[in-house]
Amino acid sequence: xxxxxxxxxxxxxxxxxxxxxxxxxxxxxxxxxxxxxxxxxxxxxxxxxxxxxxxxxxxxxxxxxxxxxxxxxxxxxxxxxxxxxxxxxxxxxxxxxxxxxxxxxxxxxxxxxxxxxxxxxxxxxxxxxxxxxxxxxxxxxxxxxxxxxxxxxxxxxxxxxxxxxxxxxxxxxxxxxxxxxxxxxxxxxxxxxxxxxxxxxxxxxxxxxxxxxxxxxxxxxxxxxxxxxxxxxxxxxxx
Amino acid sequence: xxxxxxxxxxxxxxxxxxxxxxxxxxxxxxxxxxxxxxxxxxxxxxxxxxxxxxxxxxxxxxxxxxxxxxxxxxxxxxxxxxxxxxxxxxxxxxxxxxxxxxxxxxxxxxxxxxxxxxxxxxxxxxxxxxxxxxxxxxxxxxxxxxxxxxxxxxxxxxxxxxxxxxxxxxxxxxxxxxxxxxxxxxxxxxxxxxxxxxxxxxxxxxxxxxxxxxxxxxxxxxxxxxxxxxxxxxxxxxx
Numbered sequence: 001x002x003x004x005x006x007x008x009x010x011x012x013x014x015x016x017x018x019x020x021x022x023x024x025x026x027x028x029x030x031x032x033x034x035x036x037x038x039x040x041x042x043x044x045x046x047x048x049x050x051x052x053x054x055x056x057x058x059x060x061x062x063x064x065x066x067x068x069x070x071x072x073x074x075x076x077x078x079x080x081x082x083x084x085x086x087x088x089x090x091x092x093x094x095x096x097x098x099x100x101x102x103x104x105x106x107x108x109x110x111x112x113x114x115x116x117x118x119x120x121x122x123x124x125x126x127x128x129x130x131x132x133x134x135x136x137x138x139x140x141x142x143x144x145x146x147x148x149x150x151x152x153x154x155x156x157x158x159x160x161x162x163x164x165x166x167x168x169x170x171x172x173x174x175x176x177x178x179x180x181x182x183x184x185x186x187x188x189x190x191x192x193x194x195x196x197x198x199x200x201x202x203x204x205x206x207x208x209x210x211x212x213x214x215x216x217x218x219x220x221x222x223x224x225x226x227x228x229x230x231x232x233x234x235x236x237x238x239x
Numbered sequence: 240x241x242x243x244x245x246x247x248x249x250x251x252x253x254x255x256x257x258x259x260x261x262x263x264x265x266x267x268x269x270x271x272x273x274x275x276x277x278x279x280x281x282x283x284x285x286x287x288x289x290x291x292x293x294x295x296x297x298x299x300x301x302x303x304x305x306x307x308x309x310x311x312x313x314x315x316x317x318x319x320x321x322x323x324x325x326x327x328x329x330x331x332x333x334x335x336x337x338x339x340x341x342x343x344x345x346x347x348x349x350x351x352x353x354x355x356x357x358x359x360x361x362x363x364x365x366x367x368x369x370x371x372x373x374x375x376x377x378x379x380x381x382x383x384x385x386x387x388x389x390x391x392x393x394x395x396x397x398x399x400x401x402x403x404x405x406x407x408x409x410x411x412x413x414x415x416x417x418x419x420x421x422x423x424x425x426x427x428x429x430x431x432x433x434x435x436x437x438x439x440x441x442x443x444x445x446x447x448x449x450x451x452x453x454x455x456x457x458x459x460x461x462x463x464x465x466x467x468x469x470x471x472x473x474x475x476x477x478x
Contacts, residue, residue: 187444188451200439202453203427211465212453214429214441225475226450229468236464 001125003027013060015053019113020125022232023118024076025069027200029131034065034130035238038119038149040140040162043074051220055139055227062231064238065132069122072114083107090166105168108144116148137234143201144171150178158237160185162229163212175204183211183233185226190219240364242266248383252293252299259364262357263315264308267295268370273304274477275371277358277388279379282313290459294378294466301470302393304371308361311353322346329405344407347383355387362394376473382440383410389417397426397476399469402437402451414443421449422472424465429458 005017012031017024025044039047045068046103056066071082086107093100126132135157138146146161151174163186182205186198202212211233215226244256251270256263263284276298282286284307295305312319315406326345332339365371374396377385385400402425421444425437441451450472454465 021278096433206432208455209462210427210455211462212451214453216447216449223448223450225471228471232464 001128008046011060014049014131015239017057018125020069020118020122023069023122025067025074026043026052026056027065027067027132028053028060028130029065029129030060030071031064033131033133034063035137036067036123036126037066037137037139037234037238038095038123038140038156039066039068040138040146041068041071042141043071045070045075058227058231059139062235063135064137067122067126068130069118072111080110083110085143095203100166101169104166105170106167108142108166109170111142112144112148115145116152119145119149119229120153125197127133127155135238137238139230139234143167147174147178149172156180158234163187163193163201165192165194165197167201172204175201176206178205178206178207181233182207182236184210184212185222185230185232186212186214187202187217187219187222188214189216192219240367241293244353247251250299251368254295257364259308259357260360261359262308262317262361264306264361265291265295266290266304266306266365266368266371267299268304268368269299269302272370272372274374274376274449275300275304275306275362275365276376276378276473276477277362278305278307278393279377279381279385280307280310281380282310284314288289297466297470298378298473301474303376303473306361306365306371308357311350312355314360315366319349322349339405340408343405344409347381347405347407348409350381351383351387355391358384358388359392362392366394372478376477378469378473382406386410386413386417390418395419397473398422399472402426402432402440404431404433406440411440411443414431414440415445417444417446419446419475420472422469424461425451426456426461427453428455428459431458457473 001018003016003018014029054183059066073083073126089103136155137158138149138156139160141162141164143161146159150159158181160183163184184202198208217224240257240259242255242257246254253268255266278291278294298305314320328342375394376397377395378399379386380401380403382400385398389398395421399422400424423441454462
């Protein structure tokens with residue numbers, strides 16, 4: 001992992017861009033050694049930067065470090081022709097009101113297969129940074145990546161998952177294997193979201209402690225207090 | 240309203256039992272003037288006292304007064320033969336796995352009709368106590384009483400509702416008329432609860448700000464952190 005830029009903020013926190021192999025990422029660290037929250041997102045670091053930076057500031061404010069990496073096939077990373085085809089097929093099927101299950105499998109299953117080992121490499125590298133320690137939390141979407149990470153990566157101790165659609169049916173079997181504490185956020189009035197599928201997936205998670213917070217405000221309108229609740233969830237489980 | 244007992248706690252708060260007409264109740268007030276939270280419950284003040292006192296202490300801890308009254312037909316109050324009959328019919332129907340809609344109507348609709356004006360009289364009386372001021376929050380079940388109060392009582396500014404079953408179908412029309420901020424608690428794994436009905440009712444509420452918090456722990460196992468979240472909801476809306 002090579003740091004490619006460094007910016008010290010007024011509050012003493014440090015924001016650094018890095019490259020891990022060919023994967024770009026960003027690390028935010030507070031002034032002292034802190035547990036790490038991984039910020040999941042749908043891909044496209046540059047476009048997502050304002051929202052990621054805001055979520056990172058929320059993590060820093062309660063004493064956590066935060067980090068994110070670009071997803072395979074997104075941002076400046078090489079495109080996958082299969083994924084691009086699946087994305088185009090999905091848009092067309094959604095517009096035509098056709099079933100999308102098979103397309104979602106083609107799009108999301110390879111994404112999970114490729115992204116999860118990259119997140120694990122990122123965890124290896126990030127834990128070697130002097131300001132960062134475990135335990136680690138995962139926060140965000142896609143929920144399929146967060147679910148797989150929760151199953152296969154023992155260094156992740158708790159997860160805040162953003163319920164969204166486009167979950168392969170096979171993910172329900174994995175959800176049953178999740179045992180870490182979960183805090184699931186659902187935008188109740190997100191019209192692009194399959195609410196019943198999100199509720200079914202929440203029901204499937206095997207965790208003894210799982211909480212669903214459903215709020216109004218549309219796809220991107222997660223209320224400030226919902227972010228505060230999620231922050232307190234991490235404070236309970238990562239300290 | 241006549242106070243019948245008074246107990247000053249070590250933290251300076253005051254716990255007083257009262258009688259309003261023939262309705263017994265309890266008022267908890269902190270050392271200084273505070274907004275009031277009404278504690279709803281399923282009836283039976285004596286049996287419910289430990290949980291009500293615990294919820295009252297949670298309200299006091301964040302600077303609110305709290306009060307509760309006995310429901311019509313519960314505790315030491317005169318029984319209603321119709322309600323007793325409906326309760327017996329409900330137990331029998333549930334045990335036999337028979338439909339309960341008509342029985343729920345017979346049980347809950349008169350309860351709401353009788354209890355809501357009593358809560359409103361209690362609000363009149365409680366607001367005349369020097370340590371108590373508005374705005375007022377309603378917290379608890381039965382969700383049918385909380386819903387009706389949210390529609391008809393303008394002094395109630397926000398409500399934490401405990402999602403439970405036994406909601407008359409007519410309550411859905413009332414739910415659409417609710418506009419105050421709502422925070423709905425659902426015990427996801429409460430086997431005695433009709434989860435889908437609770438989700439449908441949450442969906443029906445007309446409030447622009449409504450939040451559903453679903454947790455594990457069974458019927459009476461609301462986690463401590465869920466109570467803390469509800470307290471913060473009141474702090475946001477009653478201050």
